Amino acid sequence: MSQTKLSKKNKKKREFPHVFVLLFIIVLIAVALTYIIPAGEFERIEDPETGRMIAKDNSYHLVEQQPVSIVEIPGLFITGLNEASDIILFIFVVGGAFQIITATGIFDLVVRKVAHFLGNRQILIIPIFLTLFSVGGFTIGMTVEGLALIPLAIALARSLGYDAITGLSMVFIGMYSGFISGLMNPFNVGVAQQISEVPIYSGMWLRAILLVVLLITASIYIIRYAIKVKKDPTKSIVFDMEQRAKKEDKVIENLRFQTKHYFVFLTILLGLGLLVWGVINKGWYINDIAALFLAMGIIAGLCAKFTPSHIAEEFIVGVKAFALGALIVGVARAIPVALEEALIIDTVINGLANLVVVLPDAIQVLGIYFVQSIINFFINSGSGQAAATMPIIAPLGDLIGITRQTGVLTFQLGDGFTNLIFPTGTTLMAYLAASGVPYEKWVKFIWPLVLIFIAIGGIFIVVANVIGY
Template identity: 30%
Template sequence: MKLSFPHPIIILLGFIILAGLSTYFIHSGSFDRVLDEETGREIVVPGSFREVEDINVGAYDILLSIPAGIIDRADLVVLILLLGGAFYVIEKTGALQVGIESMIYQFRNKPFLLFYLLGFICSICGGIFYMSEEFIGLIPIFILLAKKTNYDLRAILSIGVGSAMIGAAFSPFNPFGSLIAMKIAQVDPVEEITFRMIFFGLAVFIWIAYHIRNGKLKSEILSSTEIKKVSISLRHRLILSLTTIGIGLMIWGVAVQGWDYNQMSAMFLVIGFSCGMIGGLGLNETARTFSAGFSEMIFAGVIIGLAQAIYLILQQGMAIDPIIHTLLQPLESLPRQIASIGLYLSQAIIHIPVPSTSGQAVLTMPLVIPLTDLLGMSREIAVLSFQYPSTLMDMVTPTNGTILAILAAADIKFNDWFAYVWKSWLLIFGLGLIAVIIALFSIA
């Protein structure tokens, strides 16, 4: 019998069971925490780790964690459903395909410029407010773009979604990563801004260039087809304009107004129905199309909830703090050059059981800062060693429900994604480590 790679739900269920079993082998422990008035979050008190009465998560609680995880991320699940429904309506009007064909025609002589434009825009969105779940609704655009340009869909996802993650990892302005870490470390965001932006631009450029070069499909069937100019009707122009305004409004709302998932969900509900009416679908057909879009996105929403269940189990078993303590404590006795590498790799490993970047910052930075002070390192090293690896891990970590949900929406298996992306990911992961080592010798 031919073995096939496990379905994403099976992968996550496996991690859920593994998380439950790990509570029987990891003795429960905890750090003391205090409220940080600057960030409004509870942070760990260095040196306060202690073992507590061991808590083992049983089979019953493991099962309960599955619906609890979905409920815990209900706001995100609703956003995914409404995003999917809205873009399904937009696709049904035909405006999406016409818009993609028109854009490709504009860049027909230099298509690589289109990819650089897409990648850098996504990297800026990632760097400013870590755009990630929002990409799920944009999957139809990526699929059409891949078909029309004869590129591997995984390459298009890398240029879009991947660039956003690279941008978030290297940006000094990511509010869910670098800014939280800098606040805890008491590092001025303006300090070393040139150093940070150089590596931001370098990482994004190398990433996009790699996938432009290696993402082209071998078949020349589509590329030999003449690219014809398409005319965009008034209805399609209105729909595309409304969609573009909506995406821009979402970026503004998140970055400036502090929108959460509920505001974005409401906005896309309005956009979806408005586009359906402009496109001539009528109320009933728009509603039916919205419902069809929901059905396409339900799976992605469940994936997000299952990933959250892993964290809930480890949290219930009080296993997260012992994992962090075990990884960071040995670094105190190492030379600072080796310790900086160990710190970088430890933060990458910690992101597997703690897939929330902001959560990881709050958990680890208070512990890492005294460590870097003790070793005579700049606190910038503490921030960079957290910022780069933790966010980059989002791209390849099965416990990150967002990447699995995006792949599920694009009908790409995780093993196929990993087989395509691992070389380029290692390249950028290594670039981040090089940046940390350079900073070790150049930043006082």
């Protein structure tokens, strides 16, 4: 057998399964678990302060087994697509709108100006972006709202000689570093502290230190990768993707700022300013933000003197580019749908909580931390996980001598770090969809950082428990 044929054969053997195949396998495992894990529920009562339905401590009871049959599996995917329809629509609209804006050439012009301004300090763009997006994460709990800026971040990263993963990381990891540390995050710390009857946003000093540590760690990790890619582009985890992007890029060497570009740029600035105002003051979420970006795309196209038909054509190009990723979000949602329909999530929570009690005293707090990390696979929503677990974790902490503030910390860190890698997270899958980065490539890049973050979280939790935080 020739060397060429052998090489092709080995490459075929090493080929990673398509993300749909990977998600289908996970769905099959989830369906199998519905036959193995007993069905059970906690009684749920309404929290008078937040209006949320929370689990009542010591109320767990078994219910009739409701396994998901094989014939119901196609329905799981349809339900998942339906439940994630708002995010899917958001991805389509934002993808189309940004394609219109990209076609004006404004991004290419702006990133050139930024690259020229930074000069030899170009690498500083990484910690700057991480820090800026962390602010949105730790104040308003920004997650999916940053999705629309992924194309811009990737364009900037590529202009500096980096790749799509670098651009994606600057936004996604920065945002989640802020979200996880949760200084004033209403969706994880806020809800957990209310349920645990801890003063809202108290204990911020330790979370602020955690934020700084996470940002420094993430900056070093991404910078090392970015420098490696710039020195040798073949070291990029998404090298094939970058090669395709170069072939598809339009040659715009002679493009210069014109009056129309200033109007496009002004449209983007005003739109982003309106986005911040709407999210903070009016509670805008996916539908409102999608409408805003659709308007921005159309106005930018008109400012660039595009005809209505040209605007429509560019929009369709953008939608096509994001189609696969948008569908992945819905398919991934089928995993928690299977577990919810079979009523086994509460059984998992109850079993893990009971396991913590029998652990040696010295590691019980770490036991709670890892329990929350496991539960995050099943309940990916921060506020949803808080409502489901904190009514159990808070009194459990009282029983084993862990302060409620430390209990909240174990929840927020257990809920947070694995959001960077678990495929059940619709936010992660949406960001991968917006960037075009395959899930398996992202896992290859992110898993060492996730382990580092988890270790850092463990250290903070042990320290918090020792000092009676």
